[in-house]
Amino acid sequence: MVPLWMYLVVSAAVFCIGVYGVLARRNAVAILMSVELMLNAVNINLLAFWRYVAPQNMAGQAFAAFVFVVAAAEAAVGLAIVIAVYRNRRSVIVEDVNLLRG
Amino acid sequence: MDLSAFFSNPNNLAWLIPIGPLLAFATITLITNKAKMVPGTSSEYTDHNHPAYPGIDVPMVANWSRAASVIVGLVGIGAAWLISLIVIGQATGLHELGHDILASSITWMDTGAGGFSLGTMVDPLTAAMLFMVPLACTMIFIYAVGYMAKDPRQARFFSMIALFAGAMLTLVVADNLLLLFVGWEVMGLCSYLLIGFWFEKESAYKAAVKAFITTRIADVIMLLGIAYLYAATGTLSFREIVYNTEVLEGLAAMPAIILPGLSAASLIAIFLIIGTVGKSAQFPLHVWLPDAMEGPTPVSAMIHAAAMVSAGIYMLIRMYPLLQAGGDAHHGVFTPPLLFMAIVGSITAIFAATIAVAQNDVKKVLAYSTISQLGFMVAALGIGAYVAAAFHLLTHAFFKALLFMASGAVIHGMEHGEHHVHAHGHGHDDEHDEVHVHTPALTAHAESAHHEGEHGDAHDTHNAHGAHDAGHDDAHHFDPQDMMNMGGLRRTMPVTFITFLIGGLSLSGLPFITAGFFSKDEILADAWYGITHGYGPHALVFILLALAAFLTAFYTMRQLGLTFWGEARSEAAKHANLGKGLVSFTMTLPLIVLAFFAVVAGYIGVHPDLPIFGAIFSPNGNPFHHFIGPTLAEEPGSIPFDWMPVLTSIAVGLGGLACGYLLYWRKPLVAGQRDPLIGILGEQMHTTLKNKYYIDAIYAAVFVRPALWFSKNVAYEFIDKGIIDGFLHLLARVFTWLGDFIKTLNMWLIDGVGDGIPELIARFGFWLRGIQSGRVQQYMLIITFVLLVLILIFALSTGVMQAAP
Amino acid sequence: MLELNVSTLVFFIFAVLSIGGALGVVISRNLIHGALFLIVSLFGGAGLFVLLAAPFMAAVQVLVYIGAIAILIIFAVMLTRSMTNIREIFNRQWWISAVAAVILLAVLVVGVVLPIWGPNGTQSEMVLSETTATVQDLGVALVDGNQYVLPFEVASLLLTAAMVGAIVIARDNE
Known part of the structure; x- marks a missing residue:
């Protein structure tokens, strides 16, 4: 079997790429896709730890399941917002949505 | 304090004497002096002492105020007179007045070393003054009722003369030099107020300032004397200084702090004498007195006869033992103050008399006459004639007050005559005795009533001739006081004439039947006594005073002749009259009373050895001498009788009267005629005298x-x-x-x-707001970095990651 | 240490898919390409789940993530179409973000993962247990009153709320 740390490195890599995407992309939909990447990386992390540390305890899988749920809900709502914003402002560039500018 | 018990003690009665007039002053000033407003050009207000104020209303005394103030004033002075008589009665009732006195005193300021007190003292000198001063003042008050009856500020006048009388009485009853000085200074103030009473006239207010400043110079030096006396003795009480031979000897022995050649007593005395030089108008500070004639005549009478100038002499008589300390004039030992007085007095006497002969203003003659007579008194004190000086002071007060008031009546009459002339036009004397047709309302009146009634109406018709008057005044200003404009007044003003004559003859010293003769004679007798003993100052005094007496008689006769004898030299003089009614009554009554005293007052001081008169009036010695003598601790001795001074007095008196008669009575002057004196003296000399030696x-x-x-x-x-x-x-x-x-x-x-x-x-x-860009990704970036830091901290602190090599 | 056998090889393939797909998502200009790369990455993730003996998770990943969410994203891209190709894909802070991401990766790997679970780490001896839980166990755990029924119910509420919310937000206002 592959050692645990390799799974962790993969998950960390995907997570950090997701972070980069969230911080650096202009398009809102692209940002949402990066967020999905981050959540996916979290899942990989969780399940890796479940398998290697306590495979009898269902906590790991259950947690991962809930992460799925949350990701789904968040994606739905997020995209709904993007569409609503697009309808109002004709733009999905998040930099343009700066009404809270101080 | 129980007032009735307090005042039933005769010692304390004297306090009440000045209270009357002072209360009258306060009452009139604060309560009864109220004005009504009249137009500034109305005839009630305007006359030659009050200029017109066109376009505005001016205040003048309300009629009720006039009456109220007059009454309050008369009540005040009358009360003083009454109480004075009571006090005199009490004092003479004492067994040995002089040695015993009525005295009362309270502490005024306690200065730790002695202190100052207020007090009254009644000794023989005080009693004599209390007889003369309130009487004269009461007469003057009564006179002022009539004299100032038309003046728009009569109430103010009465308040001021009440203050003046109060101050004089304070001075008379004072028992110490400080209280005397208080009265002295208040009188100085009143003289300023009263001389400048008609303050709208420039000559009046200038004269007031002159009087005040001239006397002030003398007063300052007198105050120095008083201060030095207090410093040397610790007291200012008369009784403790002049009645006390030890104190006097001590002062005489003490050398003065400046001018060490003098003793302390002499220095103090000289300073006090300088005070009198100012107050009693001796040379060289006499200049204020003639100018003081600017005041109303009652003021002149009061200031120059009854009160102010007498105060100076009174003070010197009071302080005489101090002036004499260290010497004895009767025995020829003269102290510097005595010499000073003798010289100043006799020079003043002759100096003023020479000026008087060249004066044409009726009041100026009297002013210089006053200066001259005061010189007599000062000179008398200088040679030690204590009693004679006091005697002359009293008689002079009577006849001089009389003369001033009589001259005031003359001036009043002349002014009425002037109005009469203006009211009826000029060149009118032919129709003078007929009923006038100009103003129908007056046709039915008889002449004297016409004058009286006209007295009130003339002012109105007078103003109807306003333009006419202006022209007349510009051409030549008629002076009602100029004797050259008078003449013949004996016919139209008989009472005035008689009283003036009596006063004038008393002043001249008409032998035996006037008071002035006896008092002047006594001074000359004292001087002669000194000559017989070979004392130099006595000789000086005798000669100069005799000459002055001669001139006195001469100028008095001149005055009488020019004023009353002969024929009127101007229209106004022809119509000069006092009228009838309250005004003339109040003006003539005092004249009569004072004339009485001007005659009989001398008989209390007759020398017992004088033939006939001595036997009648002085069987037990000279009454006045015996009365006044005990004022001093050492009674002055009487002078033995000598015929020389008596003959001299008679000679100079009659001689002067005769010369005056020759020049002015035998051929009285007519209008426009030059004064014959100019011819005798020479033009230059006469002008110098007329201009008062240009001083x-x-x-x-x-x-x-x-x-x-x-x-x-x-x-x-x-x-x-x-x-x-x-x-x-x-x-x-x-x-x-x-x-x-x-x-x-x-x-x-x-x-x-x-x-x-x-x-x-x-x-x-x-x-800082820039941080909030609104861009979410920026926020997240920051979060990421913070997260990084936290992870680093976690990793390092838990030792998971070693700090990298 | 690392045996070179089939499972290792499979692991590497799926790892590359995951990471490569992720990179592709972040870098692609065209958002449809990005969505497709996302699908690839998710697919790699599903493969890794299988290797980790969680086949149910893998199935859910494919069905839900790829089948629903990725498709949803493609719909969203379609609906916001006009903006996709025109401008810059990265914003002003891409440099710093790259630095942050790299540092984060470095810290995580070098600072956390390797020291603990790495070959020389403190817990490097991991004995891989043979017996694992099954899908039945997961099913029971999700409805068992003593286990995870509560989070399960809350999750369903969350989904309901998200559904309602999404509809409300995204619908056309008349």
């Missing part, structure tokens, strides 16, 4: 003008405007600059800081 001009050049120059150029321009104002302006500029500086500082610093800090904060806040 006023000399004083003006030497003292007055430099003082005014100094006052204007140094005190005003240099010190006041230059230094003081300059300093203040400098201060103002400094402070203004300081204020501007602080304002700028304020703006910069405080506003700068106060505004700068908020601005700084605002700018900082504005900059």
Whole structure:
């Protein structure tokens, strides 16, 4: 079997790429896709730890399941917002949505 | 305090004497002097002492106020007179008045070493003064009722003469020099107020200032004397100084602190004498008295006869033992003060008499006459004639007051005559006795009633001739006081004539039947006594006073002749009359009373050895001498009788009267005729005398003008405007600059800081807002970094990651 | 240490898919390409789940993530179409973000993962247990009153709320 740390490195890599995407992309939909990447990386992390540390305890899988749920809900709502914003402002560039500018 | 018990003690009665007039003063000033407003050009107000004020209303005394003030004044002085008589009765009732006295005193200021007291003392001298002063003052008050009856400020006049009388009485009853000085100074103030009573006339207010300043110079020196006396003896009470031989000897032995050749007593005495030189108008401070004639006649009578000038002599008589300390005039030992008095007095007497012969103003003659007679009194004191000086003081008061008031009546009459002339036009004397047709309302009146009634109406018709009067006045101003305009007044003013004659003859010293003769004779007798013993000053006094007496008689006769005898020299004199009614009554009654005293007052001082009169009036010795004598601790001895002084008095008296008669009575002057005296003396001499030896001009050049120059150029321009104002302006500029500086500082610093800090904060806040860009990704970036830091911290602190090699 | 056998190889393939797909998502200009790359990455993730003996998770990943969410994203891209190709894909802070991401990766790997679970780490001896839980166990755990029924119910509420919310937000206002 592959050692645990390799799974962790993969998950960390995907997570950090997701972070980069969230911080650096202009398009809102692209940002949402990066967020999905981050959540996916979290899942990989969780399940890796479940398998290697306590495979009898269902906590790991259950947690991962809930992460799925949350990701789904968040994606739905997020995209709904993007569409609503697009309808109002004709733009999905998040930099343009700066009404809270101080 | 139980007042009735207090005042039933005779010692304390004397306090009440000055209270009456002083209360009257307060009452009139505060309560009864009320004015009504009249138009400034109305005839009620305007006359030659009050200018017109066209276009405005001026206040003049309300009719009820006039009556009330007069009554209050008369009540005040009457009360003083009454109480004086009671006090005199009490005093003479004492067994040995002089040795025993009525005295009462309270502490005024306690200065730790002695202190000052207020008190009254009644000794023989006081009693004699208390007989004369209230009587004369009461007569003058009554006279003023009529004399000032038309004056728009009569109430104010009465308040002031009440104060004046109160001050004089305070001075008379005072028991110490300080209280005497208080009365002295108040009288000085009143003389200023009263001489300048008609203050709208420039000559009047200038005369008032002159009087005040001249007497003030003397008063300052007198105050120095009083201060030195207090410093040397610790007391100012008469009883403790002049009645006390030890104190006097001590003062005589003490050398003076300046001018060490003199003793302390002499120095003090000389300073006090200088006070009298001012107050009693001796040479060289006599200049104020003739100018003081600017005041109303009752004032002249009061100031120059009854009160103020008498106060100076009274003070010297009072302090005589001090003046004599260390010497004895009767035995030829003269102290410097005595010599000083003898010289000053006799010079003044002759000096003033020479001026009087060349004066044409009826009151000026009397003014110089007063100066001359005061010189007599001072000279008398200088040679030690204590009783004679007191005697002359009393008789002089009577006949001089009489003469002034009579001259006032003459002037009043002349003014009425002038109005009469104006009311009926000029060149009118032919129709004088007929009923006038000009004003129908008056046709039915008889002449004397016409005058009286016209007295009130004339003013109105007088103003109807306003333009006419102006022209007349410009052409030549008629002086109702100029004797050259008078003449023949004996017919139209008989009572005035008789009383004036009596007073004048008393002044001249008509032998045996007038008071002035006896008092003057006594002075000459004292002087002669000294001559027989070979004392030099006595001789000087005798000769000069005899000459002065001759001139006195001469100018008095001149005055009488010019005024009353002969024919009227002007229209006004023809119609001069006092009228009938209350006015003339109040003016003539005092004249009669005083004339009585001018005749009989001398009989209390007759020398017992004088033939006939001595036996009648002085069987037990000279009554006045015996009465006044005990005032001194050592009674003055009586002078033995000698015929020389009596004959001299008779000679000079009759001689002077005769000369005057020859020049002015035998052939009385007619209108426009030159004074024959000019021919006798020579034009130059007469002019010099008429101009009073140019002394006023000399004083003006030497003292007055430099003082005014100094006052204007140094005190005003240099010190006041230059230094003081300059300093203040400098201060103002400094402070203004300081204020501007602080304002700028304020703006910069405080506003700068106060505004700068908020601005700084605002700018900082504005900059800080930039953090909130509204861009979510920026926020997340920051979160990421923070997260990084936290992970690092976690990793390092738990030792998971070793700090990298 | 690392045996070179089939499971290792499979692991590497799926790892590359995950990471490569992720990179592709972040870098692609065209958002449809990005969505497709996302699908690839998710697919790699599903593969890794299988290797980790969680086949149910893998199935859910494919069905839900790829089948629903990725498709949803493609719909969203379609609906916001006009903006996709025109401008810059990265914003002003891409440099710093790259630095942050790299540092984060470095810290995580070098600072956390390797020291603990790495070959020389403190817990490097991991004995891989043979017996694992099954899908039945997961099913029971999700409805068992003593286990995870509460989070399960809350999750369903969350989904309901999200559904309602999404509809409300995204619908056309008349």
